[in-house]
Amino acid sequence: MSHREGSSGAPLERIAYLAIEKLRARQIGGFQLDPAVPLPIELPPTGPLRPEHISWQAIISAMLKLLAYRPQDPTADYYRRFILAAQPDIKEEFTRAGILKAERGELELALEIFRSMAGLFPDCGQTRNNLALVYEQQAARLEAGGQEQRAGELRELAFAAYKAALAAEPGLAACHLNFAHFYLRGGNPGKAREHLAMFLKHNTDPERVEQARALSGRLEGYEQVERTCAQAFDAIQLGREAEGLRLLEPVTREHPELWNAWFLTGWGRRRLGDYRQAREAFETCLRLNPANPDALNELAICLLELGEAPKARGRLEEARRLDPDNPKILSNLGVATLRAGDRAEARRLFQAVLRLAPGDPIARGFLEKEN
Helix, strand or coil, X not given: CEEEECCCCCCCCCEEEEECCCCCCCEECCEECCCCCCEEEECCCCCCCCHHHCCHHHHHHHHHHHHHHCCCCCCHHHHHHHHHHHCCCHHHHHHHHHHHHHHCCCHHHHHHHHHHHHHHCCCCHHHHHHHHHHHHHHHHHHHHCCCHHHHHHHHHHHHHHHHHXXXXXXXXXXXXXXXXXXXXXXXXXXXXXXXXXXXXXHCCCHHHHHHHHHHHXXXXXXXXXXXXXXXXXXXXXXXXXXXXXXXXXHHHHHCCCCHHHHXXXXXXXXXXXXXXXXXXXXXXXXXXXXXXXXXXXXXXXXXXXXXXXXXXHHHHHHHHHHCCCCHHHHHHHHHHHHHCCCHHHHHHHHHHHHHHCCCCHHHHHHHHHHC
């Protein structure tokens, strides 16, 4: 029996693989071991791996860690069958442990437990729902500690886990309720309503009804806010920017999580030529809703007006990746590129704009001068 070390880099930096020569056929439960498949094991924190460190439980622990962080590994299905043959009750046992760790505030351990369960049971919606909840808890903790960027990354992981849970089990009522809360905390009451409706359609748990009622009450409060935002949009669009901003001021003060209210505030400020305050509003909008090409485009316009063409160009490249055929984004990118002195690339961009929007005055004006 020999071993080879796994790749360096946390969290799998201490995983090694046992190569077992001349292993006699044996079974764990009804599972036939394959001598050709190396078995993982986690190396001790200090010193070499010794025979007394090697046990089936240690091997299963290493398999679970690999399933947590490499669920698509070619040997993942072999590990799943191995673990379930050795510990058929592992799902219930580990789920209880993960919930207990989360309740005690041991969130890193809870995350690893639920990640391993998601890797072990890829088609279990409830496991991914549990994982999403712990991601949200960890994100809230990090945000309270000033680590906003990392908190945002964890919320994206929570979002992906909720989506995966519902892809696996579309009628999972508990997940719809949690996802509704997630969307409301993220300032998207429309999506929150959709998932609340799905919860009410599928729920059979009377204990969750009170939670749904509380969420419904919060959503009713948002209806007036949405009406106010709609009125502000109409006012700004009709050239009454000051009126729109007056309507938006109490919304952003009382509901700072609403990205669309910040977007409208930025839009109104930008139209008034108040580019610095508009920039701040769009940056707030993007912290709340990063994948927003319209906000990136508007922020870039402000940056151009403030003489920060390189930053504007970077924001517009982000926007183009999200919405590659938007002529407004391409046109503004052409302007930013031109200000950076790259006339050939600006020409290419303006030609692309005219293919999408033949009447674009900026692109047409530039190309007519060039000709």
